[in-house]
Amino acid sequence: MKSVTIAFLVWTPVGVWAQTGQDLADGKATFRSNCAFCHGLVGGGGRGPALNLGRFLHGSTDDDIKSVITRGVPGTTMPAFEFEADELKNLIVYVRTLSATANKREEGSLQGDPSSGRKVYERSGCGGCHRIGTEGSVYGPELTRIGAGRSTEYIRESIVNPSADVPQEYAGVTVVTRDGKHITGVRINEDTFSVQIRDMSQSFQMFQKNEVQQVISETKSLMPTYSSLSPSDLQNLIAYLDTLRGDMNAGAGVKKEKGIR
Amino acid sequence: MKRAIWIGLALSSLLCAQNVSYDRLVHALDEQQNWLTYWGDYSAVRYRTLKQINVSNVKDLRVEWIYQTGQAGSFETVPLVVDGVMYLTGPNGYAYALDARSGRQLWLYKHAFPPGRKGDGVNRGLAILGDQLFMVTPDANVVSLDARTGRLIWQTEMAPYTKGQYTATLAPIVIRDKVIVGISGAEFGIRGFIDAYDTHTGARAWRFWTVPSKDEPGGDTWLGDSWTRGGGSTWMTGTYDPQLNTLYWGVGNPGPDLDGNVRRGDNLYTCSLVALDPDSGHLKWYFQFSPHDTHDWDAAETPMLLDLNWKGRDRKLVVQANRNAFFYVLDRETGEFLMGKPFARQNWATELDAKGRPILMKNQEPSPDGSRVCPGLAGGTNFMAPSYNPETKLFYFAVREQCDVFYTNPPVYIQGRPYWGSVSRGVTEEQEWGLLKALDPLTGESKWDFRYFHAPWAGTLSTAGGLVFAGDQDGYVMAFDANTGKNLWRLNTGNALVNSPMTYMVKGRQYVTMPSGSAVLTFALPE
Numbered sequence: 001m002k003s004v005t006i007a008f009l010v011w012t013p014v015g016v017w018a019q020t021g022q023d024l025a026d027g028k029a030t031f032r033s034n035c036a037f038c039h040g041l042v043g044g045g046g047r048g049p050a051l052n053l054g055r056f057l058h059g060s061t062d063d064d065i066k067s068v069i070t071r072g073v074p075g076t077t078m079p080a081f082e083f084e085a086d087e088l089k090n091l092i093v094y095v096r097t098l099s100a101t102a103n104k105r106e107e108g109s110l111q112g113d114p115s116s117g118r119k120v121y122e123r124s125g126c127g128g129c130h131r132i133g134t135e136g137s138v139y140g141p142e143l144t145r146i147g148a149g150r151s152t153e154y155i156r157e158s159i160v161n162p163s164a165d166v167p168q169e170y171a172g173v174t175v176v177t178r179d180g181k182h183i184t185g186v187r188i189n190e191d192t193f194s195v196q197i198r199d200m201s202q203s204f205q206m207f208q209k210n211e212v213q214q215v216i217s218e219t220k221s222l223m224p225t226y227s228s229l230s231p232s233d234l235q236n237l238i239a240y241l242d243t244l245r246g247d248m249n250a251g252a253g254v255k256k257e258k259g260i261r
Numbered sequence: 262m263k264r265a266i267w268i269g270l271a272l273s274s275l276l277c278a279q280n281v282s283y284d285r286l287v288h289a290l291d292e293q294q295n296w297l298t299y300w301g302d303y304s305a306v307r308y309r310t311l312k313q314i315n316v317s318n319v320k321d322l323r324v325e326w327i328y329q330t331g332q333a334g335s336f337e338t339v340p341l342v343v344d345g346v347m348y349l350t351g352p353n354g355y356a357y358a359l360d361a362r363s364g365r366q367l368w369l370y371k372h373a374f375p376p377g378r379k380g381d382g383v384n385r386g387l388a389i390l391g392d393q394l395f396m397v398t399p400d401a402n403v404v405s406l407d408a409r410t411g412r413l414i415w416q417t418e419m420a421p422y423t424k425g426q427y428t429a430t431l432a433p434i435v436i437r438d439k440v441i442v443g444i445s446g447a448e449f450g451i452r453g454f455i456d457a458y459d460t461h462t463g464a465r466a467w468r469f470w471t472v473p474s475k476d477e478p479g480g481d482t483w484l485g486d487s488w489t490r491g492g493g494s495t496w497m498t499g500t501y502d503p504q505l506n507t508l509y510w511g512v513g514n515p516g517p518d519l520d521g522n523v524r525r526g527d528n529l530y531t532c533s534l535v536a537l538d539p540d541s542g543h544l545k546w547y548f549q550f551s552p553h554d555t556h557d558w559d560a561a562e563t564p565m566l567l568d569l570n571w572k573g574r575d576r577k578l579v580v581q582a583n584r585n586a587f588f589y590v591l592d593r594e595t596g597e598f599l600m601g602k603p604f605a606r607q608n609w610a611t612e613l614d615a616k617g618r619p620i621l622m623k624n625q626e627p628s629p630d631g632s633r634v635c636p637g638l639a640g641g642t643n644f645m646a647p648s649y650n651p652e653t654k655l656f657y658f659a660v661r662e663q664c665d666v667f668y669t670n671p672p673v674y675i676q677g678r679p680y681w682g683s684v685s686r687g688v689t690e691e692q693e694w695g696l697l698k699a700l701d702p703l704t705g706e707s708k709w710d711f712r713y714f715h716a717p718w719a720g721t722l723s724t725a726g727g728l729v730f731a732g733d734q735d736g737y738v739m740a741f742d743a744n745t746g747k748n749l750w751r752l753n754t755g756n757a758l759v760n761s762p763m764t765y766m767v768k769g770r771q772y773v774t775m776p777s778g779s780a781v782l783t784f785a786l787p788e
Contacts, residue, residue, distance in 0.1 A: 026673070032629060033668040033683045041630070084678060165690075191735035192714045193751065217692060 023086075027094030030087055035095075038077070043098035045151025047165065048078065054099035057148045057245075065092050076149055077167070112232075117240025120233045124226065129200070133248040139186065139200055140223060141170055145246035155241050159234065162221035172218030173197050175207050186222065190215075281343055281389045283437050287503045294766035296342045299386045299432035300646065301763065303501040304566040307648035308723040309764050313771035315726030318786060319740045319750045325772060325785040326364030330355065335759050336776045338386045339432065339646070342765035347774070348408065349781065350384040350432075354398050358411060362767050364783060368411030372398045379425045385498070385644075385760075386432030388440060390460055395440045397429035403442055403458055415463035419444060419456055424677025426451055432498050434508075436539040439466050441508065443495025447516045447531075447559070450680035453493030455510055455535075457542060467542030471495055471512045471530050479529035487524035490674060492516030493531045497561040497644050501539065502577070505594060508539040509566070509579055513559035517672035519627040520555070520682025527552040532560045534581065536596060546596030551585045552618065555627055556609070556667060557638045557685075558584040563646050565656075566593060569703060580702050582647060582658050584640025587613065588705050602705030604698060605641035605660050609634055627667035627683065637665030638685040645720030646761040648729065653743050655699045655708055657729045661716035663693035697721070697731050699746060709746035720761030722773070730773060732758030738775045738782070754782060 032041065038048035049057055058068045066088060072080035083091065121127070129140035136143075146155065157164050166172075173195060174184045183205055185197030195215050196206045209215055229237065281297060289295070289302035293310050301307050314322060330336070334352030341348045347361040354372030359365065374380040382399030389395070393414060394406040400422050405414040419442065420427040426449040433442045439457040447453060453471035458464065471493035473479040475486075483491055494513035501508050515524055515531040532551040535544060551558050560583055567578045571590070579593035586607040590600040598617030610619035625634050639661055647658035670683030687693070695713035700706065719732030728749070729741045734757045740750040756778035764773045773784045 029629070029670040029683070033670045037686050084675075190714055192712075192733050192737060 023090045024094055024097070026087070027090035027092070030083070030091045031094050034081060035091075040151075043095065044153065046154055047150075047167070049149055050151040050153075051095055052098040062092055065095065112235035112237075112239030114236070114240040114243045116233075117236035117238065120229070120237040121240060124229070124237075129223065132244060137200075138202055139198060141167065143241060143244055144248065145244060147242040147244045148246055152238050152242050155238050156234070158223075159229070159237065160225065160227045162223035162225060163219075166221045170222070172220070172222040174216040174218060175205070175212050176214040176216070177212050180213070184218070184222065187217075280391060283390065283435070286390070286435060294342075295344065296340065296763050296765050298341070298388060298434065299339055299498045300500065300563070303434075303503065305500045305563050305646065306565060306567070306651075306723075307646055307721065307761070307763075308650055308725075310725040311764055311766055311771045312724060312726035313766070314724070314728065314740075314764075314773065314786060316728060316742055316749060319726070319728060321786055322740065322750050322752075322773070322784050323787060324752070325783050326362075327783075328357075328359055328364040328366070328781040330357070330779045330781070332779050334381060334779075335383045336779060337383045337430075337644075337760045338776055339761055339763055340774055340776075340781070341387055341389055342763075342767075343389060343408075345767045346408075347765075347781075348387050348389065348394055349776075350386055350396050351779070352383050353381045354384075356387065356394070356396055356406060356411065358408070359781070361765060361772065361783075362770075364781065370406055370411040370413070372400075372402070372404060374398075374400055375422075378422060379428075382428055383430050384432075385430055388433040388435045390435040390438075390440070393460060395433040395435065395442075395460070397431060397433060397442055399428050399430075400425075401427040401429045401444065403429075403433065403440065403456075403463065405440070405460070405463060417458055417463040417465065420451075425449075426677055430496055434498050434501065435460065436501055436508065439539065441499065441539065443497070443499075443510065445494045445496040445513075447492030447494040447513050448518060448679055448681055449677065450490035450492070450516050450674050451494070452489060452491055453495055453513065453531075455495045455499075455537065455542070457539070469535070469537055469542040469544065471535070472515075473529060482526040482529045484523065484525040490516060490680065491524060491528060491531065492518075494559065494561075496559075497563070500564050500566050500579075502566055502593060505577065506539065507545055507593065508537045509564040509593065510535050510537065511560040511562060511564055511581065513561055514554050514557045517674075517680045517682035518555070518557045519667055519685065520669045520672050521553055521626075523672060523682075525553070528554070532558060532585075534560055534564055534579065534591070534596075536593070548589075548591055548596050548598060548617065550581075550583045550587070550589065550617075554585075556585075556625075556634060558636075558640050560584070561644055562640075562642060565647060565649060567649060567702065571599060571703065578702075580656065582642045582656070582660075582700075584636070584643060585609070585619075586636045586641030587619075588656075588700060588702070589617065590702060590705075591617075600705060603641075604700060604705070604707075605662055605696075606635045606664070607641065608664075627669045627685075629669055631666040631668045631686070633664055633666050633688055635664035636661060637663045637687065638667070639663065639716070643718065645718055645759075646722075648721045648723040649702070650723040650729070650743050652725065652727075653699070653708075654701065654703075655743065656702045657697065657699050657721040657723055657731070657743070659717045659720060659731065660696040660698050660710075661693070662695060663716045664688050664691060695733065697729070697741065697746070699729070699743070711741060711746045711748065717758070719758035719775075722762040722764060724764060730762040730764075730775075732760075732762065732775060732777075734758070736777060738762065738777070738784075752784075754778070754780075 043051035127136035185199040189196040289297040347359040356370040358367040457466040472491035499510035515528040533549040586605040601613040609625035665685040672682035695717040697711040699708040715734035722730040754777035
């Protein structure tokens with residue numbers, strides 16, 4: 001039986017395990033119920049980075065991948081998972097099979113000129129809400145390592161249809177005060193009796209709910225839709241964002257918009 | 262003269278010692294100043310006639326004392342209070358006795374975990390009889406302590422410790438000379454049971470298996486040998502009717518939790534209420550809320566005993582707001598189904614038939630790619646206690662409005678490992694919320710709701726002060742007008758609340774206690 005199942009073996013840089021079809025099926029099942037939620041059913045990415053590119057952001061050895069799974073990635077939404085040793089082993093083998101399938105589409109979407117994309121970023125005023133390295137605003141999600149943390153498909157969708165997936169930590173809230181003023185911002189915290197938001201000027205606004213008229217949970221993203229970008233501008237912008245892999249100086253030179261601290 | 266001194270000593274020792282007789286437990290509601298069982302009494306109404314704290318002055322309620330246990334972990338205990346002494350458990354095998362007026366410690370007990378055993382886990386509280394306290398431990402022991410000193414009297418292992426498969430978390434219940442407990446571990450392929458132990462010796466008196474063997478009645482509701490690891494935890498305390506001499510116990514989910522293929526059939530007595538003879542452990546009747554459950558909707562929620570006029574006739578009822586999001590009314594003498602109505606969003610049953618069996622909707626089964634089902638895995642409500650106020654005639658409980666995506670993953674049984682058949686995930690684009698719900702148990706209709714921002718894990722307490730005390734997931738302990746649902750008082754305790762408030766009186770002063778984080782918080786009006 002082993003000889004048949006050797007056919008299931010995938011290329012592994014370090015360590016070769018004798019995998020059975022059952023092991024791979026187990027790895028797949030574990031992936032679908034634990035990982036697919038963020039990384040997509042076939043690893044194409046989503047909230048989490050694509051896992052089908054044959055390269056992994058935090059190292060590609062089995063130990064590297066194991067470490068990411070068991071410890072999580074601090075500062076990101078990747079949590080630590082507790083798996084038994086054999087579950088983890090099967091999961092890693094399954095994750096490696098993903099890169100065999102979907103490389104082409106991913107490469108296609110990477111065509112574009114990052115330096116032109118950077119100009120699109122400046123021109124469109126993205127820094128008015130987003131931060132790259134030390135430049136820009138903390139109102140919206142930080143983009144310093146967006147290329148490492150998100151698939152290009154996810155980035156594209158976030159630009160042309162931001163409401164498709166709004167991370168909970170950037171959900172919008174509008175508070176209607178007793179004198180009728182509407183104050184919109186990102187929900188920093190909310191409970192039964194109070195709400196704390198960050199407004200576009202990056203200031204905290206804090207309210208007791210019994211002192212205001214209404215607290216509205218925005219169902220749409222606070223980010224405007226940039227569907228009017230030309231196809232080439234969009235492609236270049238995605239290519240630029242995809243280059244952002246955590247360099248704190250990556251934003252240096254991005255034009256400082258008025259009001260950006 | 263000698264005799265007089267001797268009698269004097271005997272009297273004083275009588276006053277110091279607790280001497281909580283079985284008769285006192287039966288009549289626990291006659292001692293409104295005390296809280297003698299986990300539920301406050303055998304029926305679990307969690308209503309007190311104390312009204313020093315009431316709708317007009319509750320706004321002045323403030324923290325009287327705080328006791329810090331220093332123990333990390335979910336603090337799910339409900340304390341007992343006996344004549345000015347508070348007894349409670351903490352997580353990780355701890356028990357404490359405190360001066361209920363000052364919060365000063367009288368003794369502390371730490372369960373000795375043998376080497377190699379998992380020494381952490383939640384605990385929900387104690388039972389008392391005479392001078393003996395009873396608790397269970399994370400390594401599935403029943404422990405009896407001397408209420409005067411906190412010293413160990415006896416200790417009995419409920420089930421062999423095998424890689425932490427069997428655990429125990431509940432507060433025991435004492436009936437006459439037996440301490441009755443349940444077991445946890447349905448997520449690890451156990452076969453559940455309810456046990457009774459002799460309060461004097463710690464010897465096991467009887468065991469009721471919540472999953473029958475193949476040759477027993479109900480054994481044919483399990484495919485093959487799946488009954489041997491069929492789950493059916495009994496992780497919450499039962500209730501008891503002394504007149505009918507019947508013990509009522511909610512049974513947990515079948516295992517593996519989310520993949521039912523390996524255990525086709527109704528899977529008795531999981532997700533059921535069982536009515537037992539407490540002297541023998543024999544089954545009197547059962548009612549299964551969720552046959553062949555695949556959503557972890559166990560029936561561990563409080564089986565509250567109420568005597569109400571049901572459609573023109575005084576009847577002995579047992580009511581339960583079940584995790585499957587239906588509120589049930591049964592006749593507690595016969596187990597007859599009288600009513601079942603949804604109290605929260607649900608998309609798994611079109612209705613209940615005349616006998617209370619759910620008629621299932623399509624697409625509610627967990628699947629490899631996930632199925633969105635309401636309520637979620639944690640249920641429309643859960644272990645947090647409800648309360649019933651006989652003046653307003655309303656049932657007050659915490660509702661969780663939250664849905665999940667349920668996945669299957671073919672289960673493989675390996676001893677000591679989770680045996681779930683996969684997981685559930687919250688639906689990210691859907692915001693959860695919670696309710697404090699005031700429900701008419703005769704109709705299943707809501708009188709009022711108070712909305713919480715997050716789905717709660719804390720229960721309720723009702724008092725003759727016209728109040729309902731409750732807690733939410735953001736750490737607020739709150740008091741509400743029982744008639745209108747108006748929030749009258751709140752305090753942010755700084756930690757998610759995972760238990761239920763209780764009240765007591767010492768030397769003419771009423772207190773309310775709610776554990777939060779690793780602290781016991783006790784509130785009172787300014788003197």
